[in-house]
Amino acid sequence: MFSAQTLEKFAREVGKYPADQKQSAIMACLAHAQAEKGWLPAEAIEAVAAYLGMAPIAAWEVATFYNMYDLQPVGKYKITVCTNLPCALSGGYHAGEYLQQKLGIGYGETTADGKFTLKEGECMGACGDAPVFIVNNRSMCSHMHPEQIDKLLEECE
Amino acid sequence: MLEIEIDGKKAEVPDGSTVMDAAQQLGVYIPHFCYHKKLSIAANCRMCLVQVEKAPKPLPACATPVTNGMKVFTHSELAVKAQKGVMEFLLINHPLDCPICDQGGECQLQDLTVGYGPMQSRYSEEKHVVFHKNVGPLISMEEMSRCIHCTRCVRFGQEIAGVMELGMANRNMHSEITTFLGRSVDSELSGNMIDLCPVGALTSKPFRYTARTWELQRRRSVSPHDSVGANLVVQVKHDTVMRVLPYENEAVNECWISDKERFAYQALNSDQRLSQPMVKQGGAWREVDWNVALDYVAHGLKDLAREHGGDALAALAAPQCTVEELFLLNKIMRGLGSGNIDFRARQSDFSADGKGAGAPWLGLPLADLNDLDAALVVGSFLRKDHPLIAQRLRQAAKKGGKISLLSVTGDDPLINLHQQVTVPPSRLAAALGAVVKAAAELKGAAVAAGLEKIMVDAAAKAIAQSLLADGKRAIFLGNAATQSPAAAQLHALAQELARLTGATFGFFGEGGNTVGAYAAGVLPTGANARQMFAQPRRAYVLMGIEPELDCADPQLALGALRGASLVVFISAFKNEQALEYADVLLPMAPFTETAGTFVNSEGRIQSFNGVAKARGDSRPAWKILRVLGNVLNLDGFAYQSSEAVRDEALGQGKAFVAGLDNGLNGLAIALPPVAEGLQRIADVPIHFADPLARRAPALQQTGDAAAPTARMCARTLGELGLTAGDTVKVRQGGGEALLPLAVDDAVPAGCLRVAAGHPDTASLGGMFDPIFVERA
Numbered sequence: 056m057f058s059a060q061t062l063e064k065f066a067r068e069v070g071k072y073p074a075d076q077k078q079s080a081i082m083a084c085l086a087h088a089q090a091e092k093g094w095l096p097a098e099a100i101e102a103v104a105a106y107l108g109m110a111p112i113a114a115w116e117v118a119t120f121y122n123m124y125d126l127q128p129v130g131k132y133k134i135t136v137c138t139n140l141p142c143a144l145s146g147g148y149h150a151g152e153y154l155q156q157k158l159g160i161g162y163g164e165t166t167a168d169g170k171f172t173l174k175e176g177e178c179m180g181a182c183g184d185a186p187v188f189i190v191n192n193r194s195m196c197s198h199m200h201p202e203q204i205d206k207l208l209e210e211c212e
Numbered sequence: 213m214l215e216i217e218i219d220g221k222k223a224e225v226p227d228g229s230t231v232m233d234a235a236q237q238l239g240v241y242i243p244h245f246c247y248h249k250k251l252s253i254a255a256n257c258r259m260c261l262v263q264v265e266k267a268p269k270p271l272p273a274c275a276t277p278v279t280n281g282m283k284v285f286t287h288s289e290l291a292v293k294a295q296k297g298v299m300e301f302l303l304i305n306h307p308l309d310c311p312i313c314d315q316g317g318e319c320q321l322q323d324l325t326v327g328y329g330p331m332q333s334r335y336s337e338e339k340h341v342v343f344h345k346n347v348g349p350l351i352s353m354e355e356m357s358r359c360i361h362c363t364r365c366v367r368f369g370q371e372i373a374g375v376m377e378l379g380m381a382n383r384n385m386h387s388e389i390t391t392f393l394g395r396s397v398d399s400e401l402s403g404n405m406i407d408l409c410p411v412g413a414l415t416s417k418p419f420r421y422t423a424r425t426w427e428l429q430r431r432r433s434v435s436p437h438d439s440v441g442a443n444l445v446v447q448v449k450h451d452t453v454m455r456v457l458p459y460e461n462e463a464v465n466e467c468w469i470s471d472k473e474r475f476a477y478q479a480l481n482s483d484q485r486l487s488q489p490m491v492k493q494g495g496a497w498r499e500v501d502w503n504v505a506l507d508y509v510a511h512g513l514k515d516l517a518r519e520h521g522g523d524a525l526a527a528l529a530a531p532q533c534t535v536e537e538l539f540l541l542n543k544i545m546r547g548l549g550s551g552n553i554d555f556r557a558r559q560s561d562f563s564a565d566g567k568g569a570g571a572p573w574l575g576l577p578l579a580d581l582n583d584l585d586a587a588l589v590v591g592s593f594l595r596k597d598h599p600l601i602a603q604r605l606r607q608a609a610k611k612g613g614k615i616s617l618l619s620v621t622g623d624d625p626l627i628n629l630h631q632q633v634t635v636p637p638s639r640l641a642a643a644l645g646a647v648v649k650a651a652a653e654l655k656g657a658a659v660a661a662g663l664e665k666i667m668v669d670a671a672a673k674a675i676a677q678s679l680l681a682d683g684k685r686a687i688f689l690g691n692a693a694t695q696s697p698a699a700a701q702l703h704a705l706a707q708e709l710a711r712l713t714g715a716t717f718g719f720f721g722e723g724g725n726t727v728g729a730y731a732a733g734v735l736p737t738g739a740n741a742r743q744m745f746a747q748p749r750r751a752y753v754l755m756g757i758e759p760e761l762d763c764a765d766p767q768l769a770l771g772a773l774r775g776a777s778l779v780v781f782i783s784a785f786k787n788e789q790a791l792e793y794a795d796v797l798l799p800m801a802p803f804t805e806t807a808g809t810f811v812n813s814e815g816r817i818q819s820f821n822g823v824a825k826a827r828g829d830s831r832p833a834w835k836i837l838r839v840l841g842n843v844l845n846l847d848g849f850a851y852q853s854s855e856a857v858r859d860e861a862l863g864q865g866k867a868f869v870a871g872l873d874n875g876l877n878g879l880a881i882a883l884p885p886v887a888e889g890l891q892r893i894a895d896v897p898i899h900f901a902d903p904l905a906r907r908a909p910a911l912q913q914t915g916d917a918a919a920p921t922a923r924m925c926a927r928t929l930g931e932l933g934l935t936a937g938d939t940v941k942v943r944q945g946g947g948e949a950l951l952p953l954a955v956d957d958a959v960p961a962g963c964l965r966v967a968a969g970h971p972d973t974a975s976l977g978g979m980f981d982p983i984f985v986e987r988a
Contacts, residue, residue, distance in 0.1 A: 097393055111392040112379035119381040 056102040061091045065106055078109045081117050085124055094125040122176060123192045130165045132211045135176035136199075137187045142178075145185035150199045151175070157208065170211070218284045231273040231284055232260060242286055243295060243324045245302075245410045246362035247274035250467060251371055257302070257362050259324065261294035262286045270294035292328075299329035305340040305385070306411070307357050314352075315412030318425040321360065342388045347378075348396035349913035350403055350471055352417040353389075359413040361387055365405040372468065373399040374606050374626030389413070398915045400599045400898055403474040407457065407467075416455065418475055418910040423447075423454045431823035432459055434810050435473045436532040436803045437902060439721030440578065440600045441812030442469045446477070446804055446823040453477045453804055453824055463579050464812065470599035471914070472898055472905050477804070479785070479907035480827075486786050486799040487828025497791065502829065506836075509796050510843040512778040513548055516751045522549025526744035528763075529555045529734070530756035531723020532902050533833065534808030536854045537800075538725070538734040539861035540837035541755055547846035551737030552744050555729045557757060558691075558722060558896070558968075560764040560978060562740045563879070564700035570873025571730035572703075574813040575718025576686060582607045585683025586614040586630070586715070588675055590644055590702060592690020594625040596898040596916065598720050602627065614678040618643055620692055620893050620980075621965060622958035630678055631671045636960045637980040638887035641698040642666060644705045645883055650676035651712040660708050662881035676713070685715035691722050691896070695764060697980055698884045703876050718874055721813040723902075728811030731869035732861040748772035755782040755833060756800065758903055760789045760974040767947045767977045782833060785903050789974075799830035802904065806832030807854040815868045819858060887982065890928075892944065893965045894979035900969035920967035922985060923956035928963070934987065942966055943984040944977035950988050 057065070064087045068080040084107065088099045095118055104114035118124045125133070136151040155161055158171050165172040179187050184197030188207070196207055213224045216234045225234045230253070235242045245257035255275035262273045265283035270290055285291055303325065310316045342356040361380065366389065369376045377397045381390050391397060397405075406416050428447035435442040442465035447455040456477045458469040489505035490497050500508075516524050527545050529538055538555060545553045556562075581587075581604035594602045594617065606627045609615045614630035622634040635643045645663045650673045652659045679685050687710055693702045710717035721727055729735075739747065745768045752773060759769040773779055773793040781787070781794035784802040791797075800806075805826040809819040826832065834854050841849030851857050862869055899905045899917040911917055922942050929936060936955045941948055942964065949972055959965045968979050976983070 101392070110376035110379070112390075113376050115381055115392050116379045120383050122383075 056099065057088065058091060061087050065103075069107070078107045078113070081107055081109070081114060082121070085114070085118055089124060094128045122174065128165075129172040130169050132170060133172040133174060133191050134207075135174040135189045135192075136162075137177070137179050137185070137189075138175045139178040141182035142185040142187055145182075146200065147186035150186040150188075150201075150204065153201050153204055157204065214278045214280045214282075216278045216282045216284065219286055225278055229278045231262060231264070231271070231276045231278055231282070234278055235273060235284075235286070240286060242273045243328050244274060245320060245324075245360060246364060248364055248367075248408060251364060251367040251408075254363050254367065257360065258298045259295065259302070261291060261298060263288045263290040263294075295328045296330060299325060300334070302360050303329065303333060304335050305357065306360065307339065307355070309355070309358075313355070313358065313412040314415040314420050315358075315409075316424070319412060320410035340385055345390055345394060346396075347391055348398065348402075348915075349910045350417055350475060351397055351406060352415045352420055353413065354415075356388060356413055358411045359389055360411055361389070362410060363389075364408040364410070365389060365414060368405050368408055369399065371610075372404070372603060372606075373401045374603075375399055377402075378405070396915065400470050400472070400595060400916065401468060401603065403471045404458075404468050418478055419455045423449050428454055431821070433804060433820045433823055434724075434818045435469065436724035436810060437470070437472050437476065437905065438598055438600070438724060439574075439726055439813035440465055440598065441724060441810050441816065441818050442473050442600060443818070444469065444473065448824050451825045453480050463577065464816065465600055468600060468603060470898075472599075472901075472911060475910050476904040476908045478909055478911075479904045480802055480804055480824075482907050482909075484785050484907050485827050485830070486783055486797055487830055488799060489829065490797040492795045497797075502831070502839075505796055505798060506840050506843050509780050509798070510840060512795070513751055513753075513780075514844060516778060517548045517550070520750055523552065523738055524750040525550040525753070526552035526739060526749040526751070527753040527755070528553075528557055528741060528744065528757055528759070529729075529754075530557070530762060530902070531555050531726045531729055532803075533725060533729075533756045534803070534806065534854075535725060535728040535732050535811060535861050536808050536834040536857040537755060537837065538729050539732040539857055540834055540841065540849075541753065542732070542734045543848065544837060544841055544844065544846065545753070547841065547844065552739040552749065553734060554736050554741035554744065555723075555726070555734055556741050557759070557763045558695045558979065559699060560695065560697050560742060560980070561699040562742065564703050564876055565735070565740065567876055567878050568873070569875030569877065570871040571727055571815075571869065572719045572721075572874050573727050573815050573872040574688075574720065575716040575874055576814070578604065578812070578814045580684065581605055583611070583684055584608045584613045584615070584686055586616075586678040586681060586685040588616045588618060588647065588679060588687045588709075588715075590618045590687065590689050590706065591640055591693030591696060592617070592619055592688070592720060593621070593623060593692060593895045594619075594627075594690065595623070596895065597691045599898070601720060614681075616675045616678065618647070618675070619690070620960065620963070621895070622960075624958075631675050633671050633675075634958070634960050636887070636891055636963045637692070637696055637893055638698075638884060638891060640693070640696060641701045641705060641883050642886070643672070644702060644709070645881070646672035647675050647679075648705050648709045648712065651680060651709055654680055655712055657712055660881050662883060666883075679709065679713040679715050685713060687715050687717040689717070689719050691720065694719060694722060695979055697978070700876075700879055701881065701884060703874075704879045704881050707874070707876050708881065719813070724812070725810045727813055727815055727869065727872070728809065728817075728862075731811055731815070731871060742768075745769045745772040748775050750776055751778040751780070752776050753780045753782065754790075754794075756784070756903070758783075758787055758789070761900065761906070761969050761971070765978045765981075766974050767945050782836065783903070784830065785907060798836055799828065800833040800836060801826040801830050805830070806834065808832075808834065809854075809858045809862070811862075811869050815872045817862060817866060817869055819855070889962075889982050890932075890985060891963050892976075892979065892981055892983035893959065893963050894968035894973075895965070896969040897967050900967070920951060920970050920973050921954040922951040923954045923959050923965040924963065925957045925959050925961055926955050927961050928959075929953075929955055932985065934985070939988045940985050941988045942976065943986070944981060947975035947977060949973050949975055953985075
């Protein structure tokens, strides 16, 4: 199911916890699984659960709870827009609308060329920099007003 | 101890108690949904908010530890406001479908809305919709919008059933209870989730829309299905059993019952019930009156006894029969001069007979199972044979108890085991011998004669160590041990291990009334359950038993029955095979339609009354046998009530039977030779273990009731050159069966697992005997 490198990463995560509490590594392992597969198919979730000796439904609970796990295939660039209250009041709502218009897709959708996926996200802990985006779960983008958005989309090759 | 005052009432509670515990002790009711005394604390419904003095906000009673001098108000303005607010939130997304909801009338949400909720909703927006799920034939999840996310069902799976099958997917308002990818819920305890669900989200599929709770009469009964003797509430409408629920008895079944106990009632109402006495005349079956049938039986038995002696008669009863039924059957057989009576149809080794000190039993009260510090279970399909005993041992393991399992398959008992040793049936005694030897060596005691040559491995040593440590320790022999061809040796070895370690030892017991049958003295003085078929008799009386499914060697039994000149079949159900070999069919009332007594594995005497009128012309078997005794002109059959029979059988006014003793004297330890060739391992699938469960349609649709396959490990499969998925012909004696072959690495090498108790395998022979397999 997983490559040797990913399995090595799993082992490193599991090693951080006491031997009888392997399932503490569930979030990290799911993240590694997603990094390898590009998204989290149910089989991958079940395989991670088996690796950690937990019920598949318990892993499913975790995978469906956090919105950084992708349960559907996503585009090359997944842009997550914070729509929580502080961001929404400081232009996040409009930034999201602008982005939707530019890409021609709604939240939870992927462009036809498979390049962009748009998602609604939860607070990223940077309300002072609102509106905030996060690209591919890794790079934070602050003060995302229309001109910044245009720049961001241009930079995405 | 801590002092607490709730609504002005003072109480002292132990350290670590919660406000909810204190309230229960005081008899103060605090409304709640997610809290359940047997489950962990989730505190997610917030219904139990109360005001605590000096606390700035209302606190959840279920999750607030008591501090000394704490003052709690459950009806103050703050508390009531909080409760009203929670109620309003809970009802926001809850559909207003009470009139068409199966839970209506027995719904906690409905009750608490009346007691604590707002009279009217202020919410006019759209309600959240949750899609229905299909999780199998027992639990209905058709209306999941009703779910209030208390997670009781999820916690039940994790903590009581030992397997998490339901979980809460997604987050916030999108949360929903679901299984992984829509799989079914297969736990043998799953029905309890229906009871736990405080709303109409999880309901009973077989019961749905058949009755309203207020139309039902609640009557107490006792489960015949396994040796726990779970206390039941049987709900009846117009003399028809509509539903079975647990009756809470902390000492017996706590508040749980297995799915078999919950849903087997469907068989009571099935068209497979035998409702009229029938006699075979000239090869044709004819319905007759009771007096004709009993005259026929009496004459037949009497004539055969006169001509051929009492030894020409034999009787075999099921261990699910009541004490009264077994006692009277025994009395009749003795009266006719026959000592050939038995109830241990699945047993194959009787060499301990006559050497036992008393009635074999569990060895300790059921409630003590939860507190064991160490236990060894020998020869058991634990979860399927004894779901509630497995549940108790699971709790013991959770508290740090070292539970070990020494058995013939590696089935997962869903218990956090200390050691699991899986050996072929013929090596079971040797494996237990290794533990005995390890215990002797660790203790510096002499190794029992006969065990000198056994190798002690690390697992045996670890088990012995756990049994030698301090605390409460016990050794149990399960059904596979009792049914093993080396049953007496296992008994002797368990006794020796108990002597060495100071642990108690006992038997789980096969049927709902196994201990009762022993206590009532229903034991052969002539031929036992095997001998009565091995040396065929002229007449047989069968009560509550289906020999082709319930006997250790169905081939042997059917052969003898077919050759007999009189077979009396006393049963609650029609039986195709019996139509062929029997001469008289007498319809007996099942446990719900007769007064009677079961004695559970701890020796507890549990009497019950019928909850419904006997169907058709069927009669309680104790009455049938009383009249038969009278027709036979036997002395001592003038009983006025079932209680009179019970008192004669067990003594008057007792709560536990006398004479419980697992001691075995005068049996030397001598390990059986290791079998050559392929050996059969036969479990009795949970929903095929008794005539009731076999006829319950919902149970028969579960995964546990799947048709048997021939299962072996990959290694044995390779050695025999067979391929999984093939249909194979398995053969024992002159009988054979065609079964699909499956790989199962829980089966030890050199063994073939073929379930007993199923029509597909009824043509085969002994449960743990050699077996042959070939490509079909």
